[in-house]
Amino acid sequence: MYVAGIDIGSIYSKAVILKNNQVAASLVKRTGGEIRTISHRIMDEALTPLGIQLEDLKSIVATGYGRISVPFAEKQVTEITCFGRGTAQLFPDVRTVIDIGGQDSKGIKIDERGRVTDFVMNDKCAAGTGRFLEVMANALEVNLEDMGPLALQSESPEEIGITCTVFAESQVISLVGEGRRKVDIVAGIHQAIAERIYGLLKMLKIEERIAITGGGAKNIGLVHELEKRLGTELIVPEEPQLIGAHGAALMAMEMAMHRKGG
Amino acid sequence: MSEPFKTAALMKELMAKYYDLGEESRRKGIPVVWVTAVFPVEIIYAMDLYPYYPENFGALASARKVADKLSMAAEAKGYFNDLCGYARCGIGDAYSLEHPVGKILSPDLLLCCNTQCGSLPKWFEAAGRFYNKPYFLWDSPMIEDETSDIKQNYLIKQLYELIDFLEITTKRRFDINKLQEVVALSSQATALWNDCLEMAALKPAPFGFFDACIHMAPIVVWRGRQEAVDYYRQLKAELEARLEKKIYAIPNERHKVYFDHIPVWPRLRWFADMFAANDTLVAASQYTHAWAMNFDPARPLETLAEHYPHQFVNRGVDYRLKLKMDFMRHYNCDGFILFSNRSCKPNSIGLYDKKRMLTEMTGLPGLVFEGDMSDLRFFSEGQIKTLFETYFEQLV
Numbered sequence: 045m046y047v048a049g050i051d052i053g054s055i056y057s058k059a060v061i062l063k064n065n066q067v068a069a070s071l072v073k074r075t076g077g078e079i080r081t082i083s084h085r086i087m088d089e090a091l092t093p094l095g096i097q098l099e100d101l102k103s104i105v106a107t108g109y110g111r112i113s114v115p116f117a118e119k120q121v122t123e124i125t126c127f128g129r130g131t132a133q134l135f136p137d138v139r140t141v142i143d144i145g146g147q148d149s150k151g152i153k154i155d156e157r158g159r160v161t162d163f164v165m166n167d168k169c170a171a172g173t174g175r176f177l178e179v180m181a182n183a184l185e186v187n188l189e190d191m192g193p194l195a196l197q198s199e200s201p202e203e204i205g206i207t208c209t210v211f212a213e214s215q216v217i218s219l220v221g222e223g224r225r226k227v228d229i230v231a232g233i234h235q236a237i238a239e240r241i242y243g244l245l246k247m248l249k250i251e252e253r254i255a256i257t258g259g260g261a262k263n264i265g266l267v268h269e270l271e272k273r274l275g276t277e278l279i280v281p282e283e284p285q286l287i288g289a290h291g292a293a294l295m296a297m298e299m300a301m302h303r304k305g306g
Numbered sequence: 307m308s309e310p311f312k313t314a315a316l317m318k319e320l321m322a323k324y325y326d327l328g329e330e331s332r333r334k335g336i337p338v339v340w341v342t343a344v345f346p347v348e349i350i351y352a353m354d355l356y357p358y359y360p361e362n363f364g365a366l367a368s369a370r371k372v373a374d375k376l377s378m379a380a381e382a383k384g385y386f387n388d389l390c391g392y393a394r395c396g397i398g399d400a401y402s403l404e405h406p407v408g409k410i411l412s413p414d415l416l417l418c419c420n421t422q423c424g425s426l427p428k429w430f431e432a433a434g435r436f437y438n439k440p441y442f443l444w445d446s447p448m449i450e451d452e453t454s455d456i457k458q459n460y461l462i463k464q465l466y467e468l469i470d471f472l473e474i475t476t477k478r479r480f481d482i483n484k485l486q487e488v489v490a491l492s493s494q495a496t497a498l499w500n501d502c503l504e505m506a507a508l509k510p511a512p513f514g515f516f517d518a519c520i521h522m523a524p525i526v527v528w529r530g531r532q533e534a535v536d537y538y539r540q541l542k543a544e545l546e547a548r549l550e551k552k553i554y555a556i557p558n559e560r561h562k563v564y565f566d567h568i569p570v571w572p573r574l575r576w577f578a579d580m581f582a583a584n585d586t587l588v589a590a591s592q593y594t595h596a597w598a599m600n601f602d603p604a605r606p607l608e609t610l611a612e613h614y615p616h617q618f619v620n621r622g623v624d625y626r627l628k629l630k631m632d633f634m635r636h637y638n639c640d641g642f643i644l645f646s647n648r649s650c651k652p653n654s655i656g657l658y659d660k661k662r663m664l665t666e667m668t669g670l671p672g673l674v675f676e677g678d679m680s681d682l683r684f685f686s687e688g689q690i691k692t693l694f695e696t697y698f699e700q701l702v
Contacts, residue, residue: 109688124696148689160700162665164658165693167676167686247658 046096047103047300049292050083051123052110055146055174056259057082058289059090061101062297069094070286079113087116102300105292109147121295123288124152124163130291131255132158135279139251142241142270142278143288144260146174151245158291164247170209172240174259177266179209180233183216184226191230195265198231205236212236231265238269245274255279257287308517308548308555313541317524320537324527328411331356337476340413340433342426343526344596344617345444346610348492349468350417351530352485353478358411359527360433361426363399364392368571368680372406377681391649391680393429400436412437415475417468419444421620423652442471446615450622453612461611482606489610490603492530498538499525500598505545506589507637510559512548515588516578517555519569525597560585561701564634567645567653568593568679580691584698589637592618592629619652627660631668641671641701648678673697 046068051058053075061069071090075082083106087098098104098116106117107126114120123145131141132154141152149172153162170176181188195201202219204212212233219229254276260266261284271278281287331338339350341357350357367373373391376398381387383401385394399410416439418430427443434441444464447457469480502521505513521541528534548554563581565588570577581588596617602609618629634642644661646654661672675693678684 109692122692122696122699124692125699148692160696162671163696164674165689167689249662 045297045300045304046094046101047293047296048087048090048101048105049126049289049294049296050086050104050106050108050114050117051126051286051289051292052079052083052106052108052114053123053146053259053288054109055178056285057086057108057110058286059086060286060289060293061090061094062293063094065297067290070283070289072283072285075110079110080115083110083114083116101296103296103303105296105299107288107292118296118299121292124150124165125160126288126291126295127257128152128154128160128291129158129294130287130289131257131281132156133290133294134281134287135253135255138253138255138279140245140248140254142245142254142256142261144174144241144256144258144266146259149173149241149244149258149260151248151250153248153251162248164244166240166244171212172237172244176209176212176237177233177260177263179213180216180230183213184220184229186226186230189262192234192263192265192267194227195231195234196268198225198227200228201235202228202232204229204232234263234265234269237266238273241270242273250274252276253279255281257281257284259285261285308513309553311517311521311541311544313521313537313544316537316540317521320524320528320533323533325408328356328358332411337414338411340416340418340430342418342422342430344422344614344619345417345419346465346614348485348488348530348606348610349465349472349480352488353472353476353480355415355472355476355478357527358413360396360410360429361392362523362526363407363410364390364395364680365571367395367399367407368392369574370407371572371682373572373680374683375404375406376402387681387683388648390423390425390429391678393425395680396429397432400433413439415439415472416441417444418442419446419614421446421615421617423619423650425651440471440475442468444468446620448622449616449620451625453616458608458611461615462607465607465611485606486603488530489601489606491532491535493599493601493603495525495529495534495538496597496599496601498535498542500595500600501542502538502545503590503594503598505549506555506562506587508549509562509638510554510556511562511587511589512545512554514555515565515591515594516569516574516581518591518594519574522594522597529597556582556585556587558585559587561640562587562589562637563701564589564630564637564639564642565591565645566593566630566643567591567647568650570645570677570685571679572682573685580694584695584701586698586701588643589639590633592633595633623656623660627663627667630660630664634664634668634670639670641673641697642668643697644672644674645679646674646676648676648684649680671697671700 057075106114111120143150151164256278377394379398379402380394524537599613644657
């Protein structure tokens with residue numbers, strides 16, 4: 045029995061296809077254009093290698109900011125709930141999830157079954173999110189993937205204020221203009237983001253173990269800065285961006301099983 | 307939100323009458339007195355003056371989704387967009403050439419109490435200078451927990467000063483017997499208002515917070531007059547009739563929650579629909595309960611001094627936590643929502659700590675969301691929707 049979870053994020057869209065609780069296929073694709081079209085395209089791409097079609101899926105759950113616009117989803121569930129579920133299945137002893145997505149960062153507390161017990165999310169501001177990192181990488185003319193490793197090379201990070209993405213960007217441009225070392229600026233950016241996320245997490249009663257998910261988890265510099273502040277090692281899933289879609293797929297499986305049983 | 311009430315027609319009529327009375331007062335030379343929402347308006351009615359509520363103007367502009375336009379007129383004069391949205395609407399309208407909700411009625415006198423916050427006195431002071439009219443502040447000390455004789459005497463003494471101020475500036479006599487009558491009417495209306503709010507404790511309930519936000523206008527502006535008594539008597543009767551006919555506030559009430567604050571006025575319907583779609587009734591709020599007072603007309607000045615400055619905004623953290631818990635218990639709530647309102651700093655301080663403490667003490671899940679009661683420039687729909695939907699998933 046096949047089911048799917050689809051997670052339409054603000055920068056990337058993700059899909060996970062489960063076959064009897066095992067991942068049969070998964071895909072990450074840049075979101076762009078109309079969500080309905082993207083949803084179809086990502087599912088086609090994920091299903092074609094399996095030789096199956098949308099109709100063959102017993103259930104589909106959509107999550108992410110674009111969840112409401114996925115035309116074929118049986119149910120919409122928020123990404124917070126899905127990230128909780130997905131993480132718990134992969135790492136049952138995790139109690140706190142840090143999710144760094146494109147347009148928001150979140151702290152999620154979960155119980156042993158992956159149910160959300162408490163959560164926080166950044167307010168209406170891109171500072172501390174994946175989008176912020178993208179803007180900074182652009183301003184520095186550095187590839188996004190190189191940002192993390194670069195940050196680790198610095199010995200004296202610059203101080204970057206991060207009350208606002210736009211102000212931080214102009215500050216970074218000024219620092220570049222002054223001829224400051226790129227690695228120090230990049231390291232400063234990572235410290236600032238980590239500080240912001242750490243501030244958000246402090247609103248929760250953080251419990252170990254802690255996992256980090258979302259696109260931000262792929263940034264080794266950010267993971268390192270957060271670990272320093274939290275004083276503990278973070279669990280980084282192999283495919284951190286897929287955890288939400290995975291959680292959605294697990295819920296789809298549950299619905300399909302329930303139907304079968306009922 | 308409930309299906310339309312028959313009483314709504316009466317409210318429309320009453321509110322039109324209230325605004326007409328303002329214009330008429332201006333024509334007849336009856337002083338227009340600006341007052342804050344939590345102020346002993348009974349004294350003003352007792353002296354046959356016309357009380358005007360600039361906060362009500364702010365709420366109206368907010369509900370009509372023009373707060374940003376008015377605010378920008380105030381911002382152009384140097385007022386920061388971080389100030390109270392009501393103040394930005396009032397100040398903006400004073401400076402603006404366009405008046406999308408009608409022109410704010412200019413004052414002959416300005417009376418303010420600082421029991422609600424520190425922004426109102428500053429707004430009224432600025433307005434006093436702008437319109438060049440006398441301003442009186444009823445200064446309330448913070449009442450952390452229990453009041454003291456010193457505080458009480460200080461408040462009462464100032465009411466005598468207020469009466470002197472009004473007699474001198476308006477050349478009208480104050481009559482304590484008249485005040486007693488007005489306080490008695492006020493007390494009847496506030497008791498009836500409380501009866502209506504109480505109905506939200508029933509399950510399923512015929513009335514909830516979003517209904518209360520619509521039906522609160524008369525308790526704010528007509529409190530102290532027969533009109534308010536008649537209005538809430540009729541509303542209460544209609545609610546009782548609805549109960550018999552099994553007409554409820556939301557179609558399928560499964561959960562009740564407590565909402566801590568003023569609503570997001572320009573999104574009132576959006577919030578009401580979202581809660582209803584998730585089978586959750588917002589049962590109570592300290593905000594709508596602020597006018598559910600219980601005066602003693604036999605001691606008119608004392609009773610006013612006892613009630614108005616004792617409102618939740620002027621109290622200490624412990625008292626405020628207890629108040630929220632009492633509401634949650636009384637209304638049998640399954641959770642609570644705390645609104646971090648950019649416009650209202652005194653209500654938004656320490657919310658994450660309060661949320662943690664309330665959850666520890668009650669075991670109920672809470673949610674803090676950020677936005678603004680007036681201005682949609684500070685409202686991020688996608689994020690707020692995700693927050694609330696996650697919360698509803700948590701409640702189930």
